[in-house]
Amino acid sequence: MADIFDVIADGTRRDILQLLLRRSSDGQDGTSVSQIVAEMGVSQPTVSKHLKVLREAGLVSVREEGQHRYYSLSPEPLEAVDDWLVPFFVDESDLAEEAASYAPTLPEPAARVAESVGRAAASAKNVVQSALRRLGA
Known part of the structure; x- marks a missing residue:
């Protein structure tokens, strides 16, 4: 499996993830390849290639209904990215002080x-x- 950072380094894949996030926020239960193609203005083979990479990385799940495939966001693998990024944005001493105030x-x-x-x-x-x-x- 490719490193999660390699997977999300591609702008088209990030755009697909953002599209799936927006659609899931709107209550959609999956987005078809044709809907992704129409909204992004990218060719179907290109979208399919990127969805395969995202699926292999565990960032999207697919549900098949007949000849149609519906993709949904699976954000769990992004936790590794989050864990890596947090120290760059959060002062550890602030976290310790905040935790102490709740404990x-x-x-x-x-x-x-x-x-x-x-x-x-x-x-x-x-x-x-x-x-x-x-x-x-």
């Missing part, structure tokens, strides 16, 4: 345990991510 105050012993658990989880996450990078995953 109930814990008794000191419980706070120490929670901090230890959090550090252990962060360390484990780092070890797993490093191992996956080394394996090429």
Whole structure:
């Protein structure tokens, strides 16, 4: 499967995703290839080629009815993009302050345990991510 960033790097594919997002916001349960072609003014073979890439990346799902195929947005794979982008737009200290304002105050012993658990989880996450990078995953 192609890297999600490679998939969304193409402007036509981003346009298709935006079109599907707009149509799903309007309550549409899928958009046919012919509707995409008509709205975008791109040839049917070009749209089909891009939909195949989007489908293989898991960004769209397809529902078949007879000879017609209806495409819908599946935004879950974009979470990787979101996770990568967030640090560029959000100051981590602001997030910590905001989270602290919502969190109930814990008794000191419980706070120490929670901090230890959090550090252990962060360390484990780092070890797993490093191992996956080394394996090429």
